Amino acid sequence: MATEKTVFDAWLAGAELPYDLLIPLLHEFGGADAVFSAWKKREEHPLFKAVPPACRKRMNETASEESLRGYRDLAQTHGIQSVTILEEAFPHCLRDLPDPPGVLFFRGNPQVLKAEKPAAMVGSRSASWNGLKAAERIAEGLSRAGVTVISGLALGIDAASHKGCLKGGSPTVAVMGGGLDKVYPPQNEGLMNDILKAGGLLISEYAPGVRPSSYHFPYRNRIISGLADAVILMEAKVRSGSMTTVGHALRQGKEVFAYPGDPVSPLSEANRLLLREGARYFTEAKDVLEDMNWLDNLSYVGQNIECSPKTVPDDPSERAVYLALEKGNLGFDELIAATGLTSSALMSTLTVMQIRKTVEILPGKRYQLVRK
Secondary structure, three states, X not given: OXXXXXXXXXXXXXXXXXXXXXXXXXXXXXXXXXXXXXXXXXXOOHHHHOOOHHHXXXXXXXXXXXXXXXXXXXHHHHXXXXXXXXXXXXXXXXXXXXXXXXXEEEEEOHHHHHOOOEEEEEXXXXXXXXXXXXXXXXXHHHHHOOOEEEXXXXXXXXXXXXXXXXXXXXXXXXXOOOOOOOOOOHHHHHHHHHHHHOOOEXXXXXOOOOOOOOOHHHHHHHHHHHOOOEEEEEEOOOOOHHHHHHHHHHHOOOEEEEOXXXXXOHHHHHHHHHHHOOOEEOOOHHHHHHHOOOOOOHHHHHHHHHOOOOOOOOOHHHHHHXXXXXXXXXXXXXXXXXXXXXXXXXXXXXXXXXXXXOEEEEOOOEEEEOOO
């Protein structure tokens, strides 16, 4: 059941005040209910004078009993609760954002936000078939290792990431760009219900009844990256909402991973740019798990061991390099002599083995096996 606190939080958040006014109001009065009381009494206060005209209009229009009843009905019908930045339950990872939300609304299990391995997965709404399949596969692999996948419940990569996480058995978090009483887009209503049934969470800084808007989503993306320790870009153009999430992640000091995707597709142009600029390269869930030091799930530890240098590679060229380096580190020319490979074939093989973290390069351009 919704509390009266949620009703007043919805009234204040529904005005869509700038964060640098909303948060001081909460601190000054001690909560949205006290702000409401002072506003209704037309108290003079310096912070009230700073309220922009459009926000002032919304606060006046929704301060009636009828409007409050509407918030109450929506919250109770959909099981929506709220938390403000004043409360201990507010996610600590969002407190430190340059522009933190003052109020958050949620449906589902808020304990999911305490996950030890949170990763955001983002990408194009109009993703390719290969991109969708890769997102679902990687999200499932992460989920099986106990990673909570965070995304935006949009069509395309978002939906595929949520579905993959559900397949893997871990709860998933959807950060939405409007009120939690309606799903956007409507096609994802079934997925939204699946998220809630599986113990996941829907979260938004927008009050019940607030419709999704185009300007909400880029701003919403700072919460997606803020809740995560790693942000994974699956497939996107350079000019896209996904890149705004990456931008937020970089400013927040989060790890950014980029899937290589199709090397000639315009849908992967952002991925190529990020990889050139130093984003982490990955092709499998275990790559992310290794880089984030999250590889403590037994099934994945087993896979990691199978991929380690203790197992001779099946590929003939990689096998030749492995057997040559098993005796000790070698230079490039020494490897040519030891393996019988051409210069171009050896370079290609060494590149693949470095990506797989089977081989590492030493000072003086010598190569050795990675001992795990």
